[in-house]
Amino acid sequence: MSLAExxxxxxxxxxxxxxxxxxxxxxxxxxxxxIYPLLDTIRYALYSQDEAGVAHFVGLQNFxxxxxxxxxxxxxxxxxxxxxxxxxxxxxxxxxxxxxLAAMLSLxxxxxxxxxxxxxxxPTMLSVVIIGFIWQLILSPLWGxxxxxxxxxxxxxxxxxxxxQESSALITVSLISVWQFVGIPMMLIYAxxxxxxxxxxxxxxxxxxxxxHIFFYVKLPLILPTIGLVAILTFVANFNxxxxxxxxxxxxxxxxxSTDIMGTFxxxxxxxxxxQVGNPTMGAAVATMMFVIILIxxxxxxFGVQRRMQRYAL
Amino acid sequence: MSVPGSHAGALIARxxxxxxxxxxxxxxxxxxxxxxxLLILINAFKSRRGIFNEPLALxxxxxxxxxxxxxxxxxxxxxxxxxxxxxxxxxxxxLVLITGAMAAWALSEYxxxxxxxxxxxxxxxxxxxxxxxxxxxxxxxxxLNLVNTLTALVLVYTAQGLPLAIILLAEFMQxxxxxxxxxxxCDGINEYKIFWSxxxxxxxxxxxxVAVFTIVPIWNDLWFPLxxxxxxxxxxxxxxxxxFIGQYVVDWNAVIASLSLAIAPILVLxxxxxxQLVRGLTAGAVK
Numbered sequence: 023m024s025l026a027e028x029x030x031x032x033x034x035x036x037x038x039x040x041x042x043x044x045x046x047x048x049x050x051x052x053x054x055x056x057i058y059p060l061l062d063t064i065r066y067a068l069y070s071q072d073e074a075g076v077a078h079f080v081g082l083q084n085f086x087x088x089x090x091x092x093x094x095x096x097x098x099x100x101x102x103x104x105x106x107x108x109x110x111x112x113x114x115x116x117x118x119x120x121x122x123l124a125a126m127l128s129l130x131x132x133x134x135x136x137x138x139x140x141x142x143x144x145p146t147m148l149s150v151v152i153i154g155f156i157w158q159l160i161l162s163p164l165w166g167x168x169x170x171x172x173x174x175x176x177x178x179x180x181x182x183x184x185x186x187q188e189s190s191a192l193i194t195v196s197l198i199s200v201w202q203f204v205g206i207p208m209m210l211i212y213a214x215x216x217x218x219x220x221x222x223x224x225x226x227x228x229x230x231x232x233x234x235h236i237f238f239y240v241k242l243p244l245i246l247p248t249i250g251l252v253a254i255l256t257f258v259a260n261f262n263x264x265x266x267x268x269x270x271x272x273x274x275x276x277x278x279x280s281t282d283i284m285g286t287f288x289x290x291x292x293x294x295x296x297x298q299v300g301n302p303t304m305g306a307a308v309a310t311m312m313f314v315i316i317l318i319x320x321x322x323x324x325f326g327v328q329r330r331m332q333r334y335a336l
Numbered sequence: 337m338s339v340p341g342s343h344a345g346a347l348i349a350r351x352x353x354x355x356x357x358x359x360x361x362x363x364x365x366x367x368x369x370x371x372x373x374l375l376i377l378i379n380a381f382k383s384r385r386g387i388f389n390e391p392l393a394l395x396x397x398x399x400x401x402x403x404x405x406x407x408x409x410x411x412x413x414x415x416x417x418x419x420x421x422x423x424x425x426x427x428x429x430x431l432v433l434i435t436g437a438m439a440a441w442a443l444s445e446y447x448x449x450x451x452x453x454x455x456x457x458x459x460x461x462x463x464x465x466x467x468x469x470x471x472x473x474x475x476x477x478x479x480l481n482l483v484n485t486l487t488a489l490v491l492v493y494t495a496q497g498l499p500l501a502i503i504l505l506a507e508f509m510q511x512x513x514x515x516x517x518x519x520x521x522c523d524g525i526n527e528y529k530i531f532w533s534x535x536x537x538x539x540x541x542x543x544x545x546v547a548v549f550t551i552v553p554i555w556n557d558l559w560f561p562l563x564x565x566x567x568x569x570x571x572x573x574x575x576x577x578x579x580f581i582g583q584y585v586v587d588w589n590a591v592i593a594s595l596s597l598a599i600a601p602i603l604v605l606x607x608x609x610x611x612q613l614v615r616g617l618t619a620g621a622v623k
Contacts, residue, residue: 040527044442045454048435048498055495056461059469059476066471123365126358138362140610142369147606149556149574152598155581156372159591167375167391201368206617213618262465265558269578285467292471293563306471313468320463 064313067306077303084307094304098311100279101287104192108283109260111196112203113253119200120207120252121245125237127208128215139212143205150202154269157198161185185270188280195281199266203259207252214248215241254323261316264289284312373599380404380596387588404593411584414597416569417576421601424486424572425554428493432550433543435494436501441531444506445517455506461499466492467559477564484568492560497550504549504616508542509535545616548609555602573598 067084069077088094123142127135145153160167161184169181184194218241226236264285267275273295275282290298292305378394379387386399393399408414443455466473473492474483482488512535520530536543561575571579577598584590606613 038448041442041446041448043528044438044531048439048458048502049454051431051435051491052458052461052495052498055473055476055491056466056469056498057457059472060464060466062472062475063469119365123362126362129355129358132355132358134359134362138366139614141366143610143614144603144606145369145373147552147602148373148599149558149602151556151558151574151578152595155577155591155595156376159588160372160375165388165391165588170391205369209614209617216618258463258465262467264467268558268562302471302475309468309471313464316464316468 060313063306064310066303067310069303071301071303084304085311087304088307088311097279097282097287098308101282101284104281105261105283107192108196108199108263109257111193112200112256112260115197115200116204116207116256117249117252119204120211121249123204123208124211124215125241127212139209142208145202146205148202150199150265151269153198153202154266158185158270161194186277188277191271191277191281195266195270198270199263203256206255207249210248210252211245214245218244250323250327253327254320257319257323258316261312261319284308284315288312376592376595377599380593384589387592401589404589405597407584407587407590408580408594408597411590412576412580412594413569414573414576414594417571417573418601420486420570421555421573424489424493425551427486427490428497428554429547429550431490431494432497432501433547436498436546437505437536437539437543438531439498440502440505440509441535443502444509458499458502461496462503466496470559470563474563482564484565484570486565486570488564489560489572492564493554493557497554500549501546504546505539505542508539512538541612544609544612548605548613549616551605552602573601
């Protein structure tokens with residue numbers, strides 16, 4: 023995503039003042055409210071506050087606590103594992119549905135294509151908080167909509183309070199989030215499919231390949247870079263997700279922390295909740311860990327996945 | 337139905353059957369996608385009895401009721417939250433577009449030392465979520481005396497929106513033919529005027545796309561309102577709904593009505609701008 027070569031400088035004079043005037047406002051706001059806080063948070067993670075609120079430099083102690091101290095380590099590991107499950111469900115379900123929808127939408131001369139596309143993308147536009155509440159109502163045994171639905175298709179015994187059970191809460195919130203955001207992979211993969219040159223498909227048809235063959239052996243390899251892009255976008259979004267869990271399950275991410283992910287863990291550590299007292303320095307340490315995790319993901323993508331995939335790219 | 341023995345008939349009929357299956361699948365998923373939202377919208381106009389007895393039915397003369405909306409408007413400052421959200425979103429989007437377009441222009445038009453590096457620096461924010469700096473952002477806002485103000489949100493959202501805006505706008509600006517600005521320069525028009533009256537009008541389509549991409553995450557965000565402006569009548573609509581529902585969780589009419597009120601503005605925006613949004617998403621994937 024780098025910016026392409028800037029065009030040549032106008033002959034007359036070096037327009038340093040123009041460049042400064044054009045760049046300064048964006049650079050200032052961005053540096054002061056985005057980059058500086060990020061770096062300062064990492065610095066702050068190396069401090070600890072005493073009761074008087076004075077910060078002392080403690081080196082890596084916060085991180086050691088986070089990884090080994092019983093008060094922190096269990097919560098941290100739980101949030102990390104849950105977040106990985108959250109991501110795994112996203113990547114698999116979202117991509118499968120997204121590819122299927124995109125493949126259907128990209129059929130030539132499909133009637134009503136724009137209507138389908140627009141409507142299926144709609145949930146992605148809405149606030150995660152609103153979506154969370156909507157599904158909470160729909161899945162609620164009090165209202166009985168989902169129970170009634172299952173009864174009408176003859177499977178009443180399938181119903182359970184999915185959001186309330188420790189065994190199913192995390193899967194349920196993951197699927198709610200997948201339901202909301204499946205529009206993004208659908209759109210990106212759809213665009214990638216439309217960009218496949220027709221000659222390739224024609225050549226395969228001449229060689230006697232049928233629709234399924236063409237899809238799996240010609241098209242799918244060509245859209246792998248897009249699937250990689252979707253995966254990394256999802257990874258970053260998942261490892262800083264918060265709103266959905268907070269809306270549906272609160273900051274305690276119940277039942278029994280079974281839906282706790284890094285974002286909610288960060289919020290509780292930073293701000294405190296009910297009995298737990300807020301701890302900004304420890305919060306900064308959790309944020310730094312999230313930063314490191316996201317960085318590892320992005321690096322893996324840039325140097326592993328994307329490089330290998332470019333071989334397929336046109 | 338294909339005619340047995342007729343080869344041509346079979347050839348035509350098979351793809352048609354396939355097409356029907358495709359439409360069936362797409363219709364099914366479309367229902368899955370918008371069903372839950374429709375369900376909330378139709379129940380917002382029903383009495384409590386209607387919500388519970390026939391949740392899937394459209395409001396009828398017997399079940400129609402606006403009591404949910406009455407309650408929401410009476411018990412919460414919905415109007416105020418709406419104005420807050422509008423102020424924050426418009427303020428941020430205007431700042432992102434103006435400063436972003438200026439920076440994108442500088443980065444794409446002028447060759448200077450450090451241009452590439454600066455471009456990369458501005459792009460960090462696309463991959464690294466600004467939320468991770470929240471501990472420090474809160475402290476900064478405390479020091480600047482901006483806690484519980486909309487200004488704090490505008491500043492943070494502007495910083496959040498800038499990276500993507502700059503990348504998209506710079507890409508678009510590079511496609512503007514060189515002759516246009518060279519001609520303007522030959523006429524002795526200064527650089528600011530070229531930017532303002534030649535370049536900006538030309539990038540209008542891209543600006544619409546960037547605006548949609550900037551507006552939606554800001555309008556929908558819960559995190560920063562929760563951390564930077566949770567009280568004092570400075571709540572945005574997303575936070576306002578969250579707090580309201582937390583308080584009136586047992587009042588189904590009010591809850592469903594408040595959700596519908598929160599959905600409505602984005603629905604309108606989406607109907608108006610879905611073309612720009614789709615174009616932005618699909619063009620981005622081409623690269």
